[in-house]
Amino acid sequence: MTAKDLLPIALFAAVAALLPLFVTQNTWLNFAVFTLIICLAAQGWNILGGYGGQYSFGHAAFFGTAAYATAILQMRYGMNAYPAFAVGVAAASAVGAVIGFLSFRSGLRGSYFALVTLAFAEVFRVLANASEVTGGAAGILIKLDVRPANFQFDSRASFYWIALGLVTAALVVTRALERSRLGAQLVAVRENENAALALGVDALRVKLSAIALSAAITGAAGALYAQYFLYLDANIAYGTWISVEALLAPIIGGAGTVFGPVLGGVVLHGLSEFTKTLVGRIPGLDLVIFGVLLILVVRFPPREIPGLIRMWRARR
Template identity: 40%
Template sequence: MTNLQIAATAAALALAGLTASFIPIYLLHILILIALYGALALAWNILGGMAGQVSIGHSLFVGFGGYLSTILYLSFGISPWLGMLAGAASGAVLGAALGFVIFRRKLTGIFFALVTLAVAEMAYFIVSNTDALGAANGLSILPATGLAMFQFHDKRHYFYVALGLLTITILVTILIRRSRLGFHLSAIRENERAAAALGINVDGAKIIAAAISSGLAAPIGTFYAQYVLFIDPESLFGVGFSIEPLTHAFVGGLQSTLGPLFGAVVLIPLSEGLRIILGGRFSGAHLIIYGVVLIGVIRLAPEGLSGALHQILARYKRGNRA
């Protein structure tokens, strides 16, 4: 990612923050979802795209962060802001621990994906049957408007928080891309044996990627809990928070620094728009159209939308030079 692209991204984020006051409420809700899922997709991509370790169980970390901060708030009166930090740190430790166990046993590819799915499903089952965590009925968070309580009447404040989470995730992603760790992860993604032969600590790099990815995903759970003031196993540990970031990353482009965010920018409004247009009359029809669009993008643009856009711009530049 060039310095010009970084400057353009920073300008876009600043512009979004400055114009939030003039954006209609429902559109603001969509922008919050884009920031939220964009941050999650970028966090997922650190492990799934950079390191090539496709996880389909990232809902484990989102759910862990959401439930930890909520329990700390409801049971001990600890501010959700501190709960978010605790969730991020604990999520990173959990991700590193799982990575240590899985990668030390040389589980990669489809085996790694299935293990992450199995662990997330185990967490879903445990939470659903634990009364102290609300079981299947979930937990409600009583309204208590105030900055310290992470609750606001105005959606703009939620948007600013979501934008902050997205900005942090973008910065971490750029730093990793430009660091030695980023080059190591790229080498591991292309060929683990060759990377090991070059002296790269393959397991160590993947464990670090897992820790960073899970640590950035956990705060998403806290934000979701405070945004809707209710959590249950299905909403946080369900497949939604596992499949959505993967889908956004694949559609936007795994190899692009901000490709996963690009995927969220395109797919979230599409999904919400189809739900509004078709959801009331043909229940579930929007999912069919959404799926067709996804298949078409993956079929016609294997490198994602960002890759296709890059190719179009490259052809345009060559045409101007000619």
């Protein structure tokens, strides 16, 4: 990886970092922080689904595991928020490795793998909803203690810059993966796993590495969500909403590309907020919109925004 590879990421981070200097309303900053959290989760999905071709419908399992681990360690065991955040990310990665081992070792791929990940996420949701350590149906509330040493800030701009830093780090990791031997092997497995095996690629190791890294990045999004909103319940942490958004953003923005999840996440949430402004905040409206978009991008090629732009320029 060269400096030329990092230049677009540096430019994106530098421009995006200026937003709080011009936008000071908390409503818009909340929107920006939440959008970055979704972009981070989507970047995690992109590594497994975009580069690896292993479509997951259950990334909520990783998002929720990290979120709950972060909250529980703070509230039940008195751990500081920063190490709790790191442990949450590690726990999500471990869950990803276990799910990946059980799935890939059994030879599951395609729709079978997607359904297994969805099943794991739903099992985790049911367990969290019934468990006492997670607060059950009432959820868990992280104590408000606004101090930087406790990973809580009185300014939403601070959280925005932290979220932007995590997204930027995920972009760098994705670019490094793209330029690495592991990335080449991952793409080879995506294109033709049997051919990759014939060439000596250890497909199981490659896919396990991808799902562990994917889960860690999505877990970072979950841990940041918990720390920003300070409340979790099973339907938030392990809900289908995060699996759908983590999957749909890269598909719309360009799966298997570095900036695709960021572009898709911004477009998705921009469209969602615009629609809510027009027709009101109807519960479940955003999922309806995302479902319609998913049908459209699957049914009508090109399936992503960059492809539409290229087609429009060609016609021009």
